[in-house]
Amino acid sequence: MTGDGLLDVVDSAEHRMIRDTVREFCEEEIAPIAQKIENEHRFPEEIFEELASLDIMGVPVSEEYGGLGGDQLMYALVTEELGRVSGGIGLSYAAHVSLGSKPIEAFGSEAQKEEWLEPLAGGEEIGAWALTEPGSGSDASDMDTMAVKDGDEYVLNGTKQFITNANVANSVLVKAVTDSTEGYGGISTFIVDPENDDGFEITTVWEKMGLNCSPTCEIQLDDVRIPEDRLLGEEGEGWEQTKQTLDGGRISIAALSTGLAQGAYEAAKEYAGEREQFGQPISKFDAIRDKVVDMHRKTERARLLTHKAAWKYDQGEEVNRESSLAKLDASEAAREVAEESVQTLGGYGYTEDFAPQRFYRDAKLMEIGEGTSEIQHLVLGRQLGL
Numbered sequence: 001m002t003g004d005g006l007l008d009v010v011d012s013a014e015h016r017m018i019r020d021t022v023r024e025f026c027e028e029e030i031a032p033i034a035q036k037i038e039n040e041h042r043f044p045e046e047i048f049e050e051l052a053s054l055d056i057m058g059v060p061v062s063e064e065y066g067g068l069g070g071d072q073l074m075y076a077l078v079t080e081e082l083g084r085v086s087g088g089i090g091l092s093y094a095a096h097v098s099l100g101s102k103p104i105e106a107f108g109s110e111a112q113k114e115e116w117l118e119p120l121a122g123g124e125e126i127g128a129w130a131l132t133e134p135g136s137g138s139d140a141s142d143m144d145t146m147a148v149k150d151g152d153e154y155v156l157n158g159t160k161q162f163i164t165n166a167n168v169a170n171s172v173l174v175k176a177v178t179d180s181t182e183g184y185g186g187i188s189t190f191i192v193d194p195e196n197d198d199g200f201e202i203t204t205v206w207e208k209m210g211l212n213c214s215p216t217c218e219i220q221l222d223d224v225r226i227p228e229d230r231l232l233g234e235e236g237e238g239w240e241q242t243k244q245t246l247d248g249g250r251i252s253i254a255a256l257s258t259g260l261a262q263g264a265y266e267a268a269k270e271y272a273g274e275r276e277q278f279g280q281p282i283s284k285f286d287a288i289r290d291k292v293v294d295m296h297r298k299t300e301r302a303r304l305l306t307h308k309a310a311w312k313y314d315q316g317e318e319v320n321r322e323s324s325l326a327k328l329d330a331s332e333a334a335r336e337v338a339e340e341s342v343q344t345l346g347g348y349g350y351t352e353d354f355a356p357q358r359f360y361r362d363a364k365l366m367e368i369g370e371g372t373s374e375i376q377h378l379v380l381g382r383q384l385g386l
Contacts, residue, residue: 014070014074015073015074015077018056018059018070018074018077018078019077019078019081021054022054022056022077022078022081022082023081023084025050025051025054026081026082026084026085026086027085029047029050030047030082030085030086030089031085031086034085034086034089034355034358035352035355035358037086037088037213038088038210038212038213038358039352040213041207041212041213042213043092043167043168043213043214043215044089044213045168047089048092048093048123048126049123051093051123052122052123052124053123055068055123056068056078057093057096057097057120057121057122057123058097058101058120058121058122058123059074059075059078059097060072060074060075060097060102061097061101061102061105061117061120061121062105065105065113065114065117065118065121066117066118066119066120066121066122067101067105067121067122071310071314072248072251072310072311072313072314073307073310073311073314075097075252075255075310076251076252076254076255076306076307076310077255078093079093079094079097079252079255079256079259080255080256080258080259080262080303080306081259082256082259083255083256083257083258083259083260083262083263084259084260084262084263084266085263086213087210087211087214087256087259087260087358087359087362087363087365088210088211088212088213088214088362089213089214090256090259090260091164091211091214091256091362091365091369092126092164092165092168092213092214092215094249094252094253094255094256095127095128095129095164095165095214096120096126096127096128096165097127097252098245098248098249098252099127099128099129099164099173099245099249100120100126100127100128100129100165100169100171100172100173101117101120101121101127102245102248103129103173103189103232103241103245104116104117104120104173104191104232105117105121106241106244106245107189107232107233107237107241108232108233109229111229112191112229112230112232116171116191119170120170120171125169125170125171126165126168126169126170127165127169127170127171127172127173128163128164128165128166128169128171128172128173129163129164129172129173129245130160130163130166130172130173130174130175130192130219131160131175131242132160132161132162132163133145133158133159133160133161134159134161134218136161141183141184141187141239143158143175143176143177143187144158144159144177145157145158145159145160145174145175145176145177145221146158146176146177146178146180147176147177147178147188147190148178149178149228150225152227152228153225153226153227153228154176154178154190154225154226154228154230154231155223155224155225156174156176156190156192156199156221156223156224156225156226157221157222157223157224158176158221159203159218159219159220159221160174160218160219160221161218161219162206162216162217162218162369163216163217163218163219164214164215164216164217165214165215166194166202166215166216166217166219167202167205167215167217168215169194170193170194170195171191171192171193171194172191172192172194172200172219173189173190173191173192173232174189174190174191174192174219174221175187175188175189175238175242176188176189176190176238178235178236179235179236182236184239185236185239186236187236187238187239187242188231188232188233188234188235188236188237188238189231189232189233189237189238189241189242190226190230190231190232191226191230191232192221192224192226192230193226197224197225197226198223198224198225199221199222199223199224199225200219200220200221200224201219201220201222202217202218202219202220203217203218203219203220204217204218205217206218208365209361209364209365210358210360210361210362210363210364210365211361211362211365246323246370246371247313247319247320247323248313248323249370250309250323250324250326250327250370250371251306251309251310251313251319251323251326251327253327253330253331253366253369253370254302254305254306254309254323254326254327254329254330254331255306255310255330256366257302257327257330257331257333257334257363257366258299258302258303258306258330258333258334260334260337260338260359260362260363260366261295261298261299261302261330261333261334261337261338261363262299262303263355263359264295264334264337264338264340264341264355264356264359264360264363265292265295265296265299265337265341267341267345267354267355267356267359268291268292268295268340268341268344268345268356269283269292269295269296271344271345271348271354272288272289272292272344282344288344291340291343291344292344294340295337295340295341298333298336298337299333299337301329301333302326302329302330302333302334303330305322305325305326305329305330306326306330308322308326309322309323309325309326320379320383321379321380321383321384324371324376324379324380324383325376325380327366327370327371327376328373328376328377328380330366331363331366331367331373332367332373334359334363334366335360335363335364335366335367337359337363338356338359338360338362338363339360341356341359341360342356342357342360344356
């Protein structure tokens, strides 16, 4: 047992069973189509239906609301396994769980949980979360989207940018300003129904460098009227909700990054052992051996930081520092390992017949989404009193 009991938790039979079940599913069902759905820029609905049948669309959501009742660590293990074969599927999954579902469990009323959370956790529906705007970027609190109270309704107007799952979502948690005089304290969260709320429009589905089986959208809200019972929590609580949500969300991105790194490392290791030059496998040459060893080291480090953050989250402890550190390290590790994987495979690594090029393209977003690496340095600097 380690000093914090981490390895005992990671090595539990339940965690291993879920991890192994998801790994088998990924290898059999996702890996064969991973490049195809990227090339088609297609959200694989059939895969998410099968994930629902495995009862993992709500891993960290209470069984009371249709989830699996697992912990953050179990959720991290599942997200890592998805990322190991498809960054896009892993990203849409993480956005659905961390951003689209968990805030309703954490801040919603019982009626909201019954109506909106249960179908998300059970996998009948897909969730999304709309924070970023075209002009906000890293300063997510600089928000132009407004929600004005009109009788027993709110009227929403504004534009949201880079929203994962928006065009396939059944519910979107939208951040909007309800009091422009209160700064951070004037932001609130609303549950929007894309299918039935007039004035909700997907204006762009972005063509991206990678992760193209995971849709990334721009949303226009034009006089969207929603009943007051779709306010999540109370008015003015939106920014505090956002900060708590991102603590868990960054752990999921760290897990996804670890999965990308693991997939890239495995591809390089396998190739290096099989590819022969000058009469021997290239893994026997110091240059390649050292690359693969460094890839393994970076992946293991990312995994340990991610598991530590998840474990502390499950103990109910403050994880602002741990989640930020895990996200920063794992995202950079994913990009570095994927780049070296491409290099190890040489010309083959640059072709779509081999996975490293996909891992490389997918990994870059991990350093941008849910707070850039620069923002993680800012967060960590504050935590260290700098």
